[in-house]
Amino acid sequence: MMILSIIATVVLLGALFYHRVSLFLSSLILLAWTAALGVAGLWSIWLLVPLAIILVPFNLTPMRKSMISAPVFRGFRKVMPPMSRTEKEAIDAGTTWWEGDLFQGKPDWKKLHNYPQPQLTAEEQAFLDGPVEEACRMANDFQITHELADLPPELWAYLKEHRFFAMIIKKEYGGL
Incomplete structure (x- = not known):
């Protein structure tokens, strides 16, 4: 009992x-x-x-x-680590979407499910299917983590050649 x-x-x-x-x-x-x-x-x-x-x-x-x-x-x-400048700016911006509901402990699941599923443009899909796929084929996890502790030079060159580091730069400034 x-x-x-x-x-x-x-x-x-x-x-x-x-x-x-x-x-x-x-x-x-x-x-x-x-x-x-x-x-x-x-x-x-x-x-x-x-x-x-x-x-x-x-x-x-x-x-x-x-x-x-x-x-x-x-x-x-x-x-806890001190708050970074980026975190401070995000908090000061004061705008949140669904993640705000999530962190308050009352997520509105219907709001999330009603949001349209994002679609890649043809250019974005081609980038994923082409250069990204090739970069993944070139990467050898064991070699990267256990032997070199870095990416192999040919993968660095490939990433640079295909402008992987320009993804966050707007197109008008030479980004992807």
Whole structure:
């Protein structure tokens, strides 16, 4: 019966998370569930005390900020690299599309699926089928990673000759 009550508790937590029930209401439901299991004799009623001690700091914003958020943020700041100029510019631009929804944890899958599938131009497809395919045939992964630790000179020359490094440059400036 104990294992069943643990599984039911995990399912309850999953349902609360899935339905995005507020932290306060989730805490009350979890305390009530624990009390019910205690009254039923499946769990000790004394589990309410440590559970309440754990849940109180999460539910009181000033306590959560000082006891949980600030130390976690300091820890992340130590291990995370500083923000690059490009990242800063992207954040300052303030425009996101579907990835913004994704990182907020509420992706709109219909929006993604309704977006038309991008099509390559004939020129882009020809580049993939021709020079890119040939470059892939010329590349020997074992030789590149274990023997040379670099691309072979003939592959570098091929990439330069077919202007692979000009892909991000606009056509009017000599790019692809």
